[in-house]
Amino acid sequence: MGVAGARGPEAAAPAVDAVICRCEAVALGALVAARNAWAIDDLRQLKLLTRAGMGMCQGRVCQPLLESLARSWGWDPSGALAARPPTRPWAMGQVLPESSEPEHG
Amino acid sequence: MTGRAPQVVVVGAGVIGAAVTYVLSSAGVRVTLVDRGPLGGGTSSRCDGNVLVIDKDPGYQAEMAMLSQNLLREWAGDLGDIEYRRPGSYLALAGEDEEEPARAWVDAQCREGLAFRYLEYEETHRVMPDLAADVPGSVYSPTDSTLNPLAYVAALLAKSRHRGAQVRARSPVAEIRVEQGRAAGVGLADGTALVADAVVVAAGVWTPAVLAPLGVRLPIRPRRGHLVVSTKGPRYGDVKVMEFGYLMAKFGRERVVPPDVERFGVALVYEPTRAGNFVLGSSREFAGMDTEPDPAVLHAIVKRALRFYPGMARATVLRGFAGLRPWTPDHVPVVGPVPGVEGLYVAAGHEGDGIGLAAVTGRLIGDFILERTPPLPVAPLAVGRFQEETAEWA
Numbered sequence: 280m281g282v283a284g285a286r287g288p289e290a291a292a293p294a295v296d297a298v299i300c301r302c303e304a305v306a307l308g309a310l311v312a313a314r315n316a317w318a319i320d321d322l323r324q325l326k327l328l329t330r331a332g333m334g335m336c337q338g339r340v341c342q343p344l345l346e347s348l349a350r351s352w353g354w355d356p357s358g359a360l361a362a363r364p365p366t367r368p369w370a371m372g373q374v375l376p377e378s379s380e381p382e383h384g
Numbered sequence: 385m386t387g388r389a390p391q392v393v394v395v396g397a398g399v400i401g402a403a404v405t406y407v408l409s410s411a412g413v414r415v416t417l418v419d420r421g422p423l424g425g426g427t428s429s430r431c432d433g434n435v436l437v438i439d440k441d442p443g444y445q446a447e448m449a450m451l452s453q454n455l456l457r458e459w460a461g462d463l464g465d466i467e468y469r470r471p472g473s474y475l476a477l478a479g480e481d482e483e484e485p486a487r488a489w490v491d492a493q494c495r496e497g498l499a500f501r502y503l504e505y506e507e508t509h510r511v512m513p514d515l516a517a518d519v520p521g522s523v524y525s526p527t528d529s530t531l532n533p534l535a536y537v538a539a540l541l542a543k544s545r546h547r548g549a550q551v552r553a554r555s556p557v558a559e560i561r562v563e564q565g566r567a568a569g570v571g572l573a574d575g576t577a578l579v580a581d582a583v584v585v586a587a588g589v590w591t592p593a594v595l596a597p598l599g600v601r602l603p604i605r606p607r608r609g610h611l612v613v614s615t616k617g618p619r620y621g622d623v624k625v626m627e628f629g630y631l632m633a634k635f636g637r638e639r640v641v642p643p644d645v646e647r648f649g650v651a652l653v654y655e656p657t658r659a660g661n662f663v664l665g666s667s668r669e670f671a672g673m674d675t676e677p678d679p680a681v682l683h684a685i686v687k688r689a690l691r692f693y694p695g696m697a698r699a700t701v702l703r704g705f706a707g708l709r710p711w712t713p714d715h716v717p718v719v720g721p722v723p724g725v726e727g728l729y730v731a732a733g734h735e736g737d738g739i740g741l742a743a744v745t746g747r748l749i750g751d752f753i754l755e756r757t758p759p760l761p762v763a764p765l766a767v768g769r770f771q772e773e774t775a776e777w778a
């Protein structure tokens with residue numbers, strides 16, 4: 280699907296409506312438009328401005344697509360999509376208001 | 385500097401450098417903005433987007449914040465979609481002991497001409513039905529607004545480029561060049577020299593490091609703050625809510641809070657976002673330059689949120705992050721010329737208010753460089769006001 284099949288610039292260009300980030304429903308066209316409108320040249324910026332990679336799966340699904348897209352634009356994607364703690368979604372109810380010492384982890 | 389359009393180099397492409405560049409390029413000044421990293425990659429993309437008056441000291445700080453809010457309203461039309469909205473903001477009280485200082489706060493702001501209101505129990509819970517039933521009241525500021533900070537930076541830069549500004553990412557400034565007591569430009573790490581009539585240092589928490597080689601010392605320190613982001617799902621009201629408690633220190637009163645809330649300087653911030661989730665804050669600590677999120681701080685923020693919003697026990701947290709506020713000893717930013725070096729300016733030290741104060745800061749630097757009359761007194765912002773603090777540090 281979409282950029283997944285693209286190995287490099289020579290591969291067939293994916294369609295603009297190909298969904299790159301499913302959690303946030305961001306299509307390739309939206310990423311290109313944001314890049315052009317704001318002259319973005321960095322994957323972390325692109326992520327923060329389009330929300331691609333910021334959804335429920337924390338980029339686990341779309342990270343390879345976003346990184347290969349970034350590389351095809353000549354960007355160095357390293358570190359841009361690094362997972363943020365807590366690494367798994369965390370139910371707020373698990374933290375009891377009266378528990379005085381937080382567990383470290 | 386009269387006769388021809390001046391050439392200005394701005395160091396640092398955070399919200400402050402971007403606003404300075406926007407004002408100058410809109411006035412026809414030739415500007416080159418340089419950042420050592422990606423644009424907006426510093427504190428301005430590790431923060432929230434509140435543009436507040438509600439938490440400012442009555443008087444000078446509130447006036448400065450109001451000026452910035454008004455400027456931002458003018459700019460918003462030019463900048464396109466930066467998720468700018470003006471929902472107002474609320475300060476919720478944690479207990480009855482806060483009622484009297486909260487009413488005093490409202491009175492002081494009203495005497496300065498601001499439209500603050502104290503909301504009694506009924507009205508508080510009508511506007512914020514998800515608040516814990518024991519919250520006795522709240523403070524309301526109608527003009528407070530919010531935006532997406534990185535979109536703000538990106539839009540300021542896009543407009544500036546359009547007006548002729550040069551913007552260079554990944555170009556660390558290695559030195560500020562001074563000739564015969566005048567700023568002459570900057571030298572980049574790759575050896576490139578950029579010639580200028582004026583240099584503006586807007587490097588956030590890195591400003592002291594940029595200025596140190598010139599013997600200019602500024603007591604700007606990184607005050608780390610964490611934020612927590614929820615998944616999309618239930619929200620707990622459409623309005624931005626903070627707790628009154630973190631203003632209590634200004635009244636010289638102790639806060640009665642759990643130890644980790646005290647230790648990490650945690651105070652509730654609840655903000656619903658346009659994307660359908662919500663952001664929780666906040667913390668305040670001096671912990672060096674480390675921005676790796678600390679799980680203990682995230683826990684303390686969540687715990688504090690549950691004290692005000694018990695229903696959040698059903699919500700899910702997705703991620704946390706941390707940024708470095710450029711703190712100053714008097715909580716007022718440093719905006720103005722550097723004594724002894726003509727043409728060198730500083731615009732930094734906005735602590736937790738840089739997004740909100742960017743517009744007025746850009747305006748002031750523009751006024752200094754173009755020799756226009758500033759819209760408010762500039763002495764409280766002066767570079768040279770920290771003699772004692774810097775002597776201590778030296």
Ligand SMILES: Cc1cc2nc3c(=O)[nH]c(=O)nc-3n(C[C@H](O)[C@H](O)[C@H](O)COP(=O)(O)OP(=O)(O)OC[C@H]3O[C@@H](n4cnc5c(N)ncnc54)[C@H](O)[C@@H]3O)c2cc1C
Pocket residue numbers: 395396397398399400401418419420421422423424425426427428429430431432433434435436555556557558586587588589590591594608609610611666706707708709710731732733734735736737738739740741
């Ligand atoms: C958790 C948190 C929440 C916040 N919430 C709010 C809020 O709701 N509202 C609000 O108004 N404020 C808020 N703030 C504060 C706000 O984020 C800051 O005041 C503001 O971002 C500072 O902007 P700046 O441009 O001064 O610094 P930065 O954005 O850090 O920009 C400085 C730039 O200088 C560059 N630089 C450094 N050294 C060099 C060099 N040698 N050469 C070239 N470039 C260099 C850096 O790369 C960086 O991009 C918050 C802060 C935090 C941490």
Ligand code: FES
Pocket residue numbers: 299300301302303331332333334335336337338339340341342
């Ligand atoms: S697919 Fe992009 S965040 Fe889940």
